[in-house]
Amino acid sequence: MPDEHYADVDLAALYDALNPRDSGGDYEFYLPMIMAAESVLDVGCGTGSLLHWARESGHTGRLVGLDPAEGMLVQARRRSDIEWVHGDLSTASWDAEFDFAVMSGHAFQVLLTDDELRTAFSAIHRALKPGGRFGFETRNPAxxxxxxxxxxxxxxxxxxxxxxxxxxxxxxxxxxxxxxxxxxxxxxxxxxxxxRFLDVPALTAFVEEAGLVVDEQYGYWDRSPVTGSSPEIITLARRPLTGSPATSP
Ligand SMILES: C[S@@+](CC[C@H](N)C(=O)[O-])C[C@H]1O[C@@H](n2cnc3c(N)ncnc32)[C@H](O)[C@@H]1O
Incomplete structure (x- = not known):
């Protein structure tokens, strides 16, 4: 587990204070997509603050947060009107249940091996309804x-x-x-x-191998393009209405 410190209840309690969200950052980018979706899966939800914010903003549908760090989930469970699941995508069995899945706070970068990435994208593909979307970001290695x-x-x-x-x-x-x-x-x-820091070609190859398609890609939260100096690679991928993954792990 590369993020073993998040299992520490004391450090998890400090996480939100030590990682304040920038105005115009990831949460503000993803919130409208969450609010527009009937059912949402937050992978690597951490302290659950993004889904907390969605509920506080009036989301009335299904919200599910998934995280392997018990310390983080202690914080997340301060709201009981959201489903909190201890684990990761390797054991997920959701099948066509979500309109939108998200990995915020660069949680995606904890997926280190090719196998972990393939398993994660495959599980996301399966968890999304046909036509559902997956929003995530990785820091641009460039x-x-x-x-x-x-x-x-x-x-x-x-x-x-x-x-x-x-x-x-x-x-x-x-x-x-x-x-x-x-x-x-x-x-x-x-x-x-x-x-792990993936570049656009490597990232796109994993997305497409899982049968997802890249809808939109940005280099920053203001929706500017990915360039050699843009800090982020923000990807909105979609499960097509028909078809299955190119490979099944
Ligand atoms: C940098 S935090 C981001 C938390 C939250 N998404 C946010 O925006 O603040 C990364 C999170 O990923 C979780 N994590 C670690 N390994 C994971 C895995 N294999 N699958 C999903 N999440 C994982 C950690 O426990 C931690 O809560």
Missing amino acids: ARGWERWTPANVWEAGDVRSWNDAGPFENGFVSFTTTYESPSWDAPRYSESTL
Whole structure:
């Protein structure tokens, strides 16, 4: 599990404060699609804040959050009018149940191996109704964002300070340590993570192999195009009305 720190109940409780959402960022981008969909699956839902916001915004349909980190789900379960499922897409068995699936907060990048990616896209294809859509984003490797993941860039929430220290980009992967420090703790806490960075051709190949089609792709939340310096690769993929995946894992 590359994100073992999210199992830590104390760190999960700090997640939303340490990761405030930018105005004009991912949540504002995905919310209208969630509100327009009768049934929604949030994969890697974390603390559940995106689905919480959808309910608070008046969504009356089915909302399901899926996450393997129990600590995050403790936060998510503060709302009981949403289905929270402990697990990941490798054990998902939803069949044509959702109009929209989403992975926000770069959760997609925790899928590390080709097999994990194939399993995930295949499960998303199956979970979506024909015509349903999947919105997710990955940081654009061409923008080399990990070069700013250094101890000089500190996040603060209350008396907790946190920073990343990233290693080199190696064959599409970046490993980094996150340090959390607080005067009220005896010792700092550390977590080790690895994220995968796919470029557009590799990403599109996985999407299409699963029988999904790319509807829209953007380089930032303002819907500007993907370029060599755009920070994101934001993809809206669709399960076609007819047809099945090119391969079945
Ligand atoms: C960076 S957080 C993003 C959380 C949330 N989507 C958000 O926008 O804030 C990544 C989340 O992915 C979850 N995760 C880790 N491995 C996963 C997997 N294999 N499948 C789905 N989610 C996973 C983690 O537990 C964590 O909650």
